[in-house]
Amino acid sequence: MNVSGKRVIVLVGGSNGTHVLAADLGRREDYEVRLLTRRPSQWSQTVTCAEQKFLTDAFPMRPCPTWWETYKGTIDAVYDYSECDKALEGAHMALMVCPVSAHEDLLKHMFANLPSHPLIIGTTYGQGGFDWLCRKLLHGIERAHLVTLFAFKHYPFLCKAKKYGHQVNLFGRFPDLRAAVSPNLDVNRKAVAFFCEEIFGKKLQLLDDFMACTVGASNQVLHPSICTSLFFDYVPGETVYDRHKGFYVEVDTKSSEYMFDLFVREIPLLSQTIDRQFAKGGAFKRQVSYEMISELAGRLPAFAQPKSLFSAAIGWAFRSNQRLTQVKAPMLPVTTTGGKQGFVPAVNSRFFQDDIAHGLCVLLGIAEILEIDLPRVRYLIRTCQFMMSKDFVSDLPDAQGHFLCGTDICETSAPQAYGITTKEQLVEFCKWEREPVVPVCPDKLPPAKQVPGPSASTLTVVAKL
Numbered sequence: 001m002n003v004s005g006k007r008v009i010v011l012v013g014g015s016n017g018t019h020v021l022a023a024d025l026g027r028r029e030d031y032e033v034r035l036l037t038r039r040p041s042q043w044s045q046t047v048t049c050a051e052q053k054f055l056t057d058a059f060p061m062r063p064c065p066t067w068w069e070t071y072k073g074t075i076d077a078v079y080d081y082s083e084c085d086k087a088l089e090g091a092h093m094a095l096m097v098c099p100v101s102a103h104e105d106l107l108k109h110m111f112a113n114l115p116s117h118p119l120i121i122g123t124t125y126g127q128g129g130f131d132w133l134c135r136k137l138l139h140g141i142e143r144a145h146l147v148t149l150f151a152f153k154h155y156p157f158l159c160k161a162k163k164y165g166h167q168v169n170l171f172g173r174f175p176d177l178r179a180a181v182s183p184n185l186d187v188n189r190k191a192v193a194f195f196c197e198e199i200f201g202k203k204l205q206l207l208d209d210f211m212a213c214t215v216g217a218s219n220q221v222l223h224p225s226i227c228t229s230l231f232f233d234y235v236p237g238e239t240v241y242d243r244h245k246g247f248y249v250e251v252d253t254k255s256s257e258y259m260f261d262l263f264v265r266e267i268p269l270l271s272q273t274i275d276r277q278f279a280k281g282g283a284f285k286r287q288v289s290y291e292m293i294s295e296l297a298g299r300l301p302a303f304a305q306p307k308s309l310f311s312a313a314i315g316w317a318f319r320s321n322q323r324l325t326q327v328k329a330p331m332l333p334v335t336t337t338g339g340k341q342g343f344v345p346a347v348n349s350r351f352f353q354d355d356i357a358h359g360l361c362v363l364l365g366i367a368e369i370l371e372i373d374l375p376r377v378r379y380l381i382r383t384c385q386f387m388m389s390k391d392f393v394s395d396l397p398d399a400q401g402h403f404l405c406g407t408d409i410c411e412t413s414a415p416q417a418y419g420i421t422t423k424e425q426l427v428e429f430c431k432w433e434r435e436p437v438v439p440v441c442p443d444k445l446p447p448a449k450q451v452p453g454p455s456a457s458t459l460t461v462v463a464k465l
Contacts, residue, residue: 007195008091010034012106013098014043016159017124019168021097023049025199026073033075036087036094036109040078043165048072050162051170052322058175060323081106085113092440093120093195099350100128100358100413107137114143118440120192122179126151126213127220128358128413131182135432136418148437150192153178153213156200158323172323177202178287180210183434191440207287208280211430215271215366216288220359221262223351224380227387229255230329231345234387240342244331248324256311261376264310270363273370278427347388356384358413361392361404365414368402369426378403 009025011018014037025031026047035043050070054060079087088094088110096106103123110121123130130151138144156177159170177200181189193204207213229252230245271288278284318324330349335341345352360381367374381393391406398405400421410417420429 006030006032007093007198008032008034009195009199010036010087010091010094012036012094012096012110013102014039014165015097015099016161016168017097017155017157019047019161019165020049020051020157020159020170021095021199022047022075023071023073023168026075027071028073033073034087034091035075035078036081036084037078038081039165040080043075043078046072046074047165048167049170050168052172054172054322056175057173060172061317061320062322064322066322081109084109085115088113088119089115090117091115091119093122095199096121096123098123100125100354101350103128103130103133104137107134111137111141111144111147114141114146116143116146118146118148118438120148120150120195120440122150122152122192122196124152125155125217125219126153126180126210127217127354128362129210129214129415131180131210131432132415132418132429133413134182145435146438148188148191148439149182150179150196151210151213153180153207153216154218158327160326169326171326173200176205178205178207178212180207180213182210182432183437184209185436187439188437195440208283209430211274211278212284212287214362215267215274217359220355220363221259221267223355224360224384225258225262226251226255227330227345227351228258228380228383231387232383234345236344236387236389240334240336240340240344241331242342244333244343245329247327247329248318248321249327250329251315251318253308253311253315256315257307258376258380259314260307260311263314266374266376267363270367270370270372270374273372274366277370277423278430345387352384352388356381356388357390357392357408357411361409361412361414364393364404365412365416366426368404369415369421369423371423 007030009031011021011033014035018035022033022035026033037043048070050068053067053069054064094110096103098106131149134149138147154174154176156174157170158172159168161168177196179192179196181192189206193206196204226247230250233239267288268285271285274280275282275284330346330351331343332346333341334344360377364374364377364381367377378393385392390408390411392408392412393403394406397403404414404416415426415429418429420426
């Protein structure tokens, strides 16, 4: 695919990753970068990124040498969500860089303001049934046939904004890039691959469907496992910790064992069952990837299989990973009524909201429909929902023997929140055979228009650096 003019990319959401892409794409002469955010007035024209570099992204462990590079990029225009139509007009791609819990709100804005030309809309993290949500929201939308969708299986960055709207530290990049595309046709897959490979500088591995992103996303394993161990003694309204804990650097035996149970036992069991029930012919469990960890464990002699050995290896991998050493636990500073200062878990952060309601609850929902028992997943949900003051998993099963029947199930992305409760319904629910979508052919799009004059809350159009 050839693009003779500028690539017009709309970054959707004001997250840490948005800062990275604004700096990276904004320094390239052949990109026009637009930003769609609820806080436009807090963004600078120029965003600075300090990136930690490695000899290879595939091995960030000590003692691999690292060094830092700093670069700046310019945003061409920033829009409030009320100006979504202006932001999308003439764009090739709208890229959501946001928590999973924000997907629905952002997609509603975009689907209600689709331009009259083809557009790629994707997310940098496709956990939680991204295709299910898109199908629900696109229903009845007149221009749905112009939208190519995609979702990444792994979030591409480990980063943290140093000054919101101005500066960001990028501690490392995920070593590979994998995505599902809808419709899953060659012309649409090629269009997504062209832009993603150019934007992220890595070869895109295309998945067969979005279920591999839903089941194989790693954060829903890592974050609840670590939070459950870090905050094992937390009682809302009572417990206050005297320090802001680290996150990956404090991975201990208990959190490693939780990860072992999910990576080696429960998720491979779930992926095998999905592969069989959905007649995937073995392709699905390979694309989820954790299957190979489970197979490796099964090939070892009995004396080499204790959970403690694998857990020790998992713990070492996280504590020695130089991408992860600066990550702090999700915590907020508080002062108690008695004047004590300290920290408590930030239960409204993505570590809880995304990875429980839109992560483990989805896995448990699929598992219960397929009649699979995932006791460790259920335990992690119960522990974290107590901290969150939520009720996803009940203490006692319902008449069908299912535990995912709490009063807050409607806040999750589990199939049950869509009214799916049987195996037959789930199989049909996962079939989204869209009509062929008009692909993005950049050379056939009208040339990018001069960005409309900004409102009082937006930036002016500026020249590239």
